[in-house]
Each structure stands twice: as C-alpha cells, then as structure tokens.
Amino acid sequence: MTEKVTARAHPIQGLVKYHGMRDAELRLPYHDSISLCTAPTATTTTVEWEPDAVADTYVIGGEPVEGRAAERIDAVVDHVRELAGFDHPVRLESENSFPSNIGFGSSSSGFAAAALALTEAAGLDRSLPEVSTVARRGSSSAARAVTGAYSLLEAGLNDDDCRSRRLDVGVGDDGFDPEADLRIVAAHVPAYKETEEAHREAAASHMMQARTAHVQDQLVEMRDALREGDFDRIYGTAEHDSLSLTATTMTGPAGWVYWQPETIAVFNAVRELRESGVDVYFSTDTGASVYVNTRAEHADAVESRIAEVGIDTDVWEVGGPAHTLDTSEALF
Numbered sequence: 001m002t003e004k005v006t007a008r009a010h011p012i013q014g015l016v017k018y019h020g021m022r023d024a025e026l027r028l029p030y031h032d033s034i035s036l037c038t039a040p041t042a043t044t045t046t047v048e049w050e051p052d053a054v055a056d057t058y059v060i061g062g063e064p065v066e067g068r069a070a071e072r073i074d075a076v077v078d079h080v081r082e083l084a085g086f087d088h089p090v091r092l093e094s095e096n097s098f099p100s101n102i103g104f105g106s107s108s109s110g111f112a113a114a115a116l117a118l119t120e121a122a123g124l125d126r127s128l129p130e131v132s133t134v135a136r137r138g139s140s141s142a143a144r145a146v147t148g149a150y151s152l153l154e155a156g157l158n159d160d161d162c163r164s165r166r167l168d169v170g171v172g173d174d175g176f177d178p179e180a181d182l183r184i185v186a187a188h189v190p191a192y193k194e195t196e197e198a199h200r201e202a203a204a205s206h207m208m209q210a211r212t213a214h215v216q217d218q219l220v221e222m223r224d225a226l227r228e229g230d231f232d233r234i235y236g237t238a239e240h241d242s243l244s245l246t247a248t249t250m251t252g253p254a255g256w257v258y259w260q261p262e263t264i265a266v267f268n269a270v271r272e273l274r275e276s277g278v279d280v281y282f283s284t285d286t287g288a289s290v291y292v293n294t295r296a297e298h299a300d301a302v303e304s305r306i307a308e309v310g311i312d313t314d315v316w317e318v319g320g321p322a323h324t325l326d327t328s329e330a331l332f
Helices: 067-084 106-121 128-135 140-147 195-203 208-228 231-250 261-275 296-307
Strands: 005-009 012-016 021-023 033-039 043-049 057-060 090-096 150-153 164-166 182-187 280-283 290-295 313-318
Touching: 005 106, 005 140, 012 140, 012 208, 012 231, 012 280, 033 140, 033 182, 033 208, 043 106, 057 067, 067 090, 067 106, 067 128, 090 106, 106 128, 106 140, 128 140, 128 164, 140 150, 140 164, 182 296, 195 208, 195 231, 208 231, 231 280, 231 290, 261 280, 261 290, 261 296, 290 296, 296 313
Parallel strands: 057 090
Antiparallel strands: 005 043, 012 033, 033 150, 033 313, 043 090, 150 164, 182 290, 182 313, 280 290
16 A cells, blocks of 8 residues: 555547446446547545544545445445455545536546546556456446557457457548647536436436347447558547437436537537538537537637637646656646
C-alpha cells in the first residue's frame, strides 16, 4: 500500500454506444461499444487509504457524496479492497473541469480516475485493461475512459472478457488522422439526465432487440472506418448510432425524451453546414448536449455557427488514457 495517489482521466464520447446491462451489479453490457476520449476535459481524483479512519469519505466538487452516487463508488472501492486483501477505509476527493450530468460523460472519467488512483494507492500492479474492469463496476463507459483515445469495451460475463482495449487507427487517403485532426465542438445544453434510468428504459423497449442486432453492423463499420481513417464513415456512423440509441430510449415504458429544443437546433445547424460542403456530423450520448465532430480546419466556422443557436460551446480534441499525476497536484 502506498501514500495518496492522484489520477486524471478524460470523459468519453460514445461512437457506437451501449444501452442496457445484462448484469446491473457488475455492469456487464449486452454488446460491445466504441468511444473516443475528449480533452482537455478531465476528472482529477485523489485517494488515500486510511487504516485508522472510521469510515469511507467521498467528496466530489467540494460536496459530500451520498445516496446512489455513493453506492456506485462503494462498488469500485469494495472491489479494490477485495483485490488488495485489506479492509481499510478510504478518503476520495474528485473534481471535474467540465459540467456534470448534461451528457458529456462525467461518470466515465470519474470512475476511470478513481479506479486508477485506488488500485495504484493499494499497491496493485495492473495494466490499463485490467484497471478498466475495476472502473467498469462504477460505469461501463469508464472502462473505455481508462484506456483512452479510441477504445473498445468488449462484452462478456467476466473480467477476462469484459474489459477495454485501445484501438489502432489509421490515416485516411485524404490525410485525416482521427487522433490528431478531429475537433469536437461541444454544444452545452444544460438539462439533467439519469443514465441508469435510461438503461432500464431502453432494455424494456420493443426496439431493444432490433437495436442489439443492428449494432453489430455498426461495430463492424466503425472498426473498419477507424482502421481506414475515413472521416465520413467514422462520424457518420456515430451520428446514425445516436439516433438509434435515442429511439430505443424514447420507446421505453416512460417514453423518455431527453433532447431539448436547443439539441434539435444544433442538429439542424450541422445538417445545413454539411449541405454547404463542411465535413461535420453530430453525436449525442444519454443527454441533451451535443458533440459536433469536424476537421481541425473547420472548427472555427463550425463553432461560430453552433454558437448562433444561443448556447455555450467549447472545442475539444481526442484525449489519451487515464494516468497518475505528481504528488504536487493532489486535491488534499
């Protein structure tokens, strides 16, 4: 067991997304999923095991964590305790550099940073794919945030199979490099969402079976497009998958629609830009906010057009894997 450890991870944008879990406790998804990490957005987390403490302490953004959020952290912390063979309480503090609960993947970076910090502080020697199985117990998307950049979480019934790995990407015939040349105009639509409820809604939809079958073609297409560095196929597939994912959620028992008027306005602006010859596609995860994927040379024009919708924007790039930081960057 070591002293306190601080780790940082970037949140994910789902490209081929998952919905529904075959095991809610272990957070085992029904099928594979692919995402990319966004930077400089990040979660920074410091942890320290405290053998003399009475109980675990969790703080996010300066506020104590309670209820279901604390239970999800417990799942990760308890698993690390089991792996390490001790029962020490832990102090965990975390902060995000971007808004939470509006569809930008804060749980993915949060649990990825926590999993890496916890395992390192416990003295466990784990590869990033192995750490991804720890993070997955808090959020399946967090597994992909551990390995970073473009990553694939494979479905499975155990930690040997259901883990994340980074995907190799190629440079396109037109010179496009998916890791260096992508820019993501983040359109902030502040509408609270609850991802766990979305998973339950989707699993109960009459469209879930159709989506589970269709997503296999999406996964094949995405992996091939990434290998070829094909801009239109990568982000066009992500756009289509966003619509498929949302259709499945909206046809659940509650008929839950989490897009807002601003979300649709961004979609329309993107389509107008594309019709005018700009390489640009939209993508959403579970939430109202929108990722607008474009090439670096179009980023300023795209951001300007999206800002005309009247919402806040940022321009992001592709982020790398979760990593530990110097002790000087600890949060406590």
